[in-house]
Amino acid sequence: MKFDITILGCGSATPTLVRNPTSQVVNIMERYMMIDCAEGTQLQLRKYKVAFQKIDHIFISHLHGDHYLGLVGLISSFHLFGRNKTLHIYGPVELERIIFDQLKASNTFLCYQIEFHALINNSTELIFQDNILEVHTIPLNHRIYCNGFLFKEKKKERRLSKELITKYNIPVEMMPKLKKGEDPIGEGWDDLKNKDLTLPAQRSRSYAFCSDTRYSESIVPLIQNVDVLYHESTFLDDMKDRAKSTFHSTAKQAAMIAIKANVNELLLGHYSARYLSIVGFEKEAKEVFANVKAVKDGDTISIPL
Ligand SMILES: [Zn+2]
């Protein structure tokens, strides 16, 4: 029942020896989803032993190079590995041409399909769902069109236990309805309600990735009560004017968003290469919001049930 976030890169703009630019892999019950794919991401996948052939969905926040310049390389490697599953890519509309022009220039005909999902809306939208999971966009306030992504488990069914099944001799055909919360019907069941026969559903977990953005309270309703919020913090607060003029945020501003959105845990990242140490980021944010972690490349954050 995993819900793990692995940080492949937590730097901004240019790579440093200790920080690669942005990329993450979210593993939600063996669904491997990549967010952003900076230059060097393939090496990070190898270094941190992520099963990258399992990645079927890639979400690109925006078209600044530190968020997508590794994508065509990864697409090419999938081809060389003989991939045959469809790869779904979600990103700004211009990305489709960028990918296919590069493949055309090298006369590459992929041995698998790419299904491109163009993002053009300025309001939140549901862009992926299956039986357990939904992904929504989080429109951000950046220099160019940019989205964050909200990963949310769907509402779960109530649970049956061996003890209760045995105790009440619950017939198999009744089980699906009980899991959906319906009361039992039929002879002999009149005195019993659903809550007598089932256990509460497990909670639904959520993760919000907020890529490059100016401080913007417009995202607060979209990320309310998430378990984990990743919010960029390119600068410390003594550089808040620079943060504003470059459409970025400070660690303190990320913490203010975490408080307003009532999240459980805040992750900081996308640090400017000018900061050799990231100790100041966690310290600054902690003055506003207690449960904060300044992430490093290779960190894995697990959201428990
Ligand atoms: Zn960036």
Ligand SMILES: [Zn+2]
């Ligand atoms: Zn950017």
